[in-house]
Amino acid sequence: MYVSHVSEDGRIERVVDHLREVAEMAAEFARPFGAEKWAYLAGMAHDIGKYSAEFQNRILREGHKVDHSTAGAYELYEQAGLLPLSFCVAGHHGGLPDGGSLAELEGPTLIGRLRKAEHHELPDYRAYAREIELPKAESVVFDNMTHFDPFSLAFLTRMVFSCLVDADFLSTECFMAGSPRELMATDPLEVLNERLERKVQSFYPPRGELNKTRCAILDACAEAASDAPGVFSLTVPTGGGKTYASLRFALRHALAEGHDMRRVIYAVPFTSIIEQNAEVFREVVGANNVLEHHGNFDFDNAGEDGGMLRLATENWDAPIVVTTNVQLFESLYANKTSRCRKLHNIANSVIVLDEAQMLPTKQLLPCVRALAELVHRYGCTVVLCTATQPSLGEMFASYGCPVREIAHEPQALYERLRRTEYRFVGKIEDEALADRLASHKQALCVVNSRKQAKALYDSARRELGDDGGVYHLSTLMHPAHRERALAAIRRRLAAGKACRVIATSLIEVGVDVDFPVVYRALAGVDSMVQCAGRCNREGKRPACESIVYLFDPKTSYGIPNDTAQKCSIARSILLGIGVSLENAGAESEGVPCDIGSLEAIASYFDQLHELRADRLDAEGVLGDLTEIDRAEFHKDRPIPLIPFKDAAGRFRMIEDGSHSVIVPDPAIYQELRDLRAGTGTRGSMRRVARYSVGLYDNDLKVLQRAGAVRLLDGDTYELVDPSLYREDTGLDASDAGGKGLFF
Incomplete structure (x- = not known):
C-alpha cells in the first residue's frame, strides 16, 4: 500500500484515494468554466511522485524530503503533451514556476525540472501505473483551446491551478481532521x-x-x-x-x-x-x-x-x-x-x-x-x-x-445632485490659507503632502489657539489614532462647534464627514471631485453657499512626480474651461470653475492616459504574458515560456518601499510582548497594524540614526522614543536630528 498522509491519531490515507478525491473535487471546481477534464487530470497526476520508495520512507519513517511534484508534471507532458497542466502539478506546493529556457539543464523552472525527470534524477515512481491510469490527451481536449490567445492560455492555467490547489488543501485538511471543514451557514x-x-x-x-x-x-x-x-x-x-x-x-x-x-x-x-x-x-x-x-x-x-x-x-x-x-x-x-x-x-x-x-x-x-x-x-x-x-x-x-x-x-x-460650487483662488501662501480657514467656523482643507499638512496645522493652531477646534489628519497618525480624531471631528460638526481640519487625501474616499466649506490643493480632477464630496454631503445647504475652493500652494513641498503630473493636467483642464490661472486670486472668492462636470472628468482621464500611454503596463507584465507564443520546442513539442513567477513578482498594485513602525499603546501591550519574544501570531500582527505608521526608507533612517526605533520582524519596527509621537499630528522625527520625515 502506498501512503499519501498519516494523521496525528495514526490513520493512513492511500495515495490512490487522495488522487481520486482531489481529481473529482478539482473537476467540480472547474465545471463553471468548462475545464473539468483538465482539472481532473491534474488532480490524478499531482501526487504520483508519492509512489516512490523514497517518499514512502519520508512519510512513514521521517526520511529525507523528496520532490514528489515533478513526476506528475513530467508524465503529463510526456504522455499527453499538456504543458499547462505540467505547470499546475509542478507548482501545487511551491507555486507556479517560470517556464524557463531549453538552455537550462537544471533549476527551479519548469524546463529545469522536466530535464531532471528526463535524465532519471527523480526517485522511481513508476509503481503508480499499477493503481491508476492517467487519461490520454485526446480525452481531455479543452473545447475552446483553439480560440485561446497566449494570455488566455496563461490565465486558464492559473484558474486550473486554483482548482487543483484548493481541492488538494481541502482534501488533505478533511483527512487530517477526520471530517470535512465546517462551513458558514450561508443563504441563497x-x-x-x-x-x-x-x-x-x-x-x-x-x-x-x-x-x-x-x-x-x-x-x-x-x-x-x-x-x-x-x-x-x-x-x-x-x-x-x-x-x-x-x-x-x-x-x-x-x-x-x-x-x-x-x-x-x-x-x-x-x-x-x-x-x-x-x-x-x-x-x-x-x-x-x-x-x-x-x-x-x-x-x-x-x-x-x-x-x-x-x-x-x-x-x-x-x-x-x-x-x-x-x-x-x-x-x-x-x-x-x-x-x-x-x-x-x-x-x-x-x-x-x-x-x-x-x-x-x-x-x-x-x-x-x-x-x-x-x-x-x-x-x-x-x-x-x-x-x-x-x-x-x-x-x-x-x-x-x-x-x-x-x-x-x-x-x-x-x-440634480449638485451640492457645491467650485472656485479657483490661485496661488496662496500657507499663512494666508490659515487666515482663510480661521474665517470659517467649520472648514476642511486637503493638501498633497504630509509636510504641508503639518505646517498648515501648526500655523492654524498658532492663530486660533488650543480652543480653535483645529485638527490634523494624515498617515503619520496610526489608524486607531485617526479613528479617534475623526470621532471627535464628527461630534464637533454635529454640535455646530468650531472645527477646522487640515488633512491629506486620506479623507477623500470612504470617510463620511460634512463641512460647509472645503479648500483643496490642486490635484487630479478625480481627487478634487472626491474631496468635494465632503462638502454639503447631506445636501442641507444650497449649492451656492457650499463652496469648494481650489488653490495652488505657493510654497513647494516636493510632491511626488505622479501627483505633480496630475496637477499639471488639472491646470490644463482649468484653462480649457476659461479660468485664468494668473489672475484667479485677484478676487477673494475666486473664479467659478465647474471642474466636477462629467466633461471635465472625461477630459482629465483622457489626457492622463494619453500622457502615460507607454506606462499603463509599467512593469511589462501584460506584455510578457501576451508573447508566450514564442515557445521553444523540446522533442518536437512546444514549451510556452510562461513567466508565472516573474510576472507575479513584478505585478504590484502598491509600490513597495514602506516600513511599518508600531507605536506602543496599552491596547496592544500583550501583542507587542509576544512580537518582541518572537511568539507573535498572524492575529497579533493584524491587531498591532492598527497602531502602525508607514514610513519610506529615508524617513526610517532618520529614526534609526537617532536610535528611536528597533527592528521587530522583517520590515516591522517598534518606536522606542514615545516623545516623537504627538497626540495631535502623529509621528514627528524633527526632534530626532537630521532631516525631517514629512516629504
Missing part, C-alpha cells in the same frame, strides 16, 4: 435579494427631490439587471446612494434568467471603504453572508464564526465578498498557492469595482485585460462604480467588451 442569493428588496422598498414612495433621484437610480439598476453579462458603468455622483443601487443591480443580475451567477465581489481601494460597505451589507443581508477580506479584519473578534470566516477567506466561499483592489488583482496575477486557490470561485461572479477611478495607471492595462478575460471566458460581469468614471471604455472595447451605462442620463444626475 434569492434570499439575499429578497432581504435587500425589503430594505429598498422602505425608500418608496420617495419624499423630496433627493430621494426621488436616489429611487430613480435604484430603478435604473433594477431595469438594467436583466441585460446580458458584460462590462457596465454606474456613474452616480456623491449622495446618489450607489451602495444600495450597485448591490441591487448585482444581486438581480446574478439571478437573472440564463446568467447562473454564484456570488458578488466588491473590490475597493481602501480598507475604510471595505469596513463601511461590509457593515451596510451585513445589516441588510445577514452577517453570515458577507466575507470581509483584508489585512485589518480581526477574525479573532468575529464571535463564534471567526474561525469559519478565516477559512472562507482562503477560497472566497461566500455569497458576498468585500475585498481590496490589491487582494483581487494581485491574486489574478499571482503564482503562490495561498493567493491562487480562491481564483476559481471568481468565475460566474458580479465584480463591482467601487471607486473605479482608483485603479493605478501603472497597472491599468493588466487590470483591464484580466477583467475582460473574466467576462469573456468565466461568466463574469464587471461594474465600474464611481462618481468620476476613469474613461476605460476604449480599453475594454479593444478587448471586445463595450461598456454599458446603467444610470439614465448621468449628466442630468450630476446637475
Whole structure:
C-alpha cells in the first residue's frame, strides 16, 4: 500500500484515494468554466511522485524530503503533451514556476525540472501505473483551446491551478481532521435579494427631490439587471446612494434568467471603504453572508464564526465578498498557492469595482485585460462604480467588451445632485490659507503632502489657539489614532462647534464627514471631485453657499512626480474651461470653475492616459504574458515560456518601499510582548497594524540614526522614543536630528 498522509491519531490515507478525491473535487471546481477534464487530470497526476520508495520512507519513517511534484508534471507532458497542466502539478506546493529556457539543464523552472525527470534524477515512481491510469490527451481536449490567445492560455492555467490547489488543501485538511471543514451557514442569493428588496422598498414612495433621484437610480439598476453579462458603468455622483443601487443591480443580475451567477465581489481601494460597505451589507443581508477580506479584519473578534470566516477567506466561499483592489488583482496575477486557490470561485461572479477611478495607471492595462478575460471566458460581469468614471471604455472595447451605462442620463444626475460650487483662488501662501480657514467656523482643507499638512496645522493652531477646534489628519497618525480624531471631528460638526481640519487625501474616499466649506490643493480632477464630496454631503445647504475652493500652494513641498503630473493636467483642464490661472486670486472668492462636470472628468482621464500611454503596463507584465507564443520546442513539442513567477513578482498594485513602525499603546501591550519574544501570531500582527505608521526608507533612517526605533520582524519596527509621537499630528522625527520625515 502506498501512503499519501498519516494523521496525528495514526490513520493512513492511500495515495490512490487522495488522487481520486482531489481529481473529482478539482473537476467540480472547474465545471463553471468548462475545464473539468483538465482539472481532473491534474488532480490524478499531482501526487504520483508519492509512489516512490523514497517518499514512502519520508512519510512513514521521517526520511529525507523528496520532490514528489515533478513526476506528475513530467508524465503529463510526456504522455499527453499538456504543458499547462505540467505547470499546475509542478507548482501545487511551491507555486507556479517560470517556464524557463531549453538552455537550462537544471533549476527551479519548469524546463529545469522536466530535464531532471528526463535524465532519471527523480526517485522511481513508476509503481503508480499499477493503481491508476492517467487519461490520454485526446480525452481531455479543452473545447475552446483553439480560440485561446497566449494570455488566455496563461490565465486558464492559473484558474486550473486554483482548482487543483484548493481541492488538494481541502482534501488533505478533511483527512487530517477526520471530517470535512465546517462551513458558514450561508443563504441563497434569492434570499439575499429578497432581504435587500425589503430594505429598498422602505425608500418608496420617495419624499423630496433627493430621494426621488436616489429611487430613480435604484430603478435604473433594477431595469438594467436583466441585460446580458458584460462590462457596465454606474456613474452616480456623491449622495446618489450607489451602495444600495450597485448591490441591487448585482444581486438581480446574478439571478437573472440564463446568467447562473454564484456570488458578488466588491473590490475597493481602501480598507475604510471595505469596513463601511461590509457593515451596510451585513445589516441588510445577514452577517453570515458577507466575507470581509483584508489585512485589518480581526477574525479573532468575529464571535463564534471567526474561525469559519478565516477559512472562507482562503477560497472566497461566500455569497458576498468585500475585498481590496490589491487582494483581487494581485491574486489574478499571482503564482503562490495561498493567493491562487480562491481564483476559481471568481468565475460566474458580479465584480463591482467601487471607486473605479482608483485603479493605478501603472497597472491599468493588466487590470483591464484580466477583467475582460473574466467576462469573456468565466461568466463574469464587471461594474465600474464611481462618481468620476476613469474613461476605460476604449480599453475594454479593444478587448471586445463595450461598456454599458446603467444610470439614465448621468449628466442630468450630476446637475440634480449638485451640492457645491467650485472656485479657483490661485496661488496662496500657507499663512494666508490659515487666515482663510480661521474665517470659517467649520472648514476642511486637503493638501498633497504630509509636510504641508503639518505646517498648515501648526500655523492654524498658532492663530486660533488650543480652543480653535483645529485638527490634523494624515498617515503619520496610526489608524486607531485617526479613528479617534475623526470621532471627535464628527461630534464637533454635529454640535455646530468650531472645527477646522487640515488633512491629506486620506479623507477623500470612504470617510463620511460634512463641512460647509472645503479648500483643496490642486490635484487630479478625480481627487478634487472626491474631496468635494465632503462638502454639503447631506445636501442641507444650497449649492451656492457650499463652496469648494481650489488653490495652488505657493510654497513647494516636493510632491511626488505622479501627483505633480496630475496637477499639471488639472491646470490644463482649468484653462480649457476659461479660468485664468494668473489672475484667479485677484478676487477673494475666486473664479467659478465647474471642474466636477462629467466633461471635465472625461477630459482629465483622457489626457492622463494619453500622457502615460507607454506606462499603463509599467512593469511589462501584460506584455510578457501576451508573447508566450514564442515557445521553444523540446522533442518536437512546444514549451510556452510562461513567466508565472516573474510576472507575479513584478505585478504590484502598491509600490513597495514602506516600513511599518508600531507605536506602543496599552491596547496592544500583550501583542507587542509576544512580537518582541518572537511568539507573535498572524492575529497579533493584524491587531498591532492598527497602531502602525508607514514610513519610506529615508524617513526610517532618520529614526534609526537617532536610535528611536528597533527592528521587530522583517520590515516591522517598534518606536522606542514615545516623545516623537504627538497626540495631535502623529509621528514627528524633527526632534530626532537630521532631516525631517514629512516629504
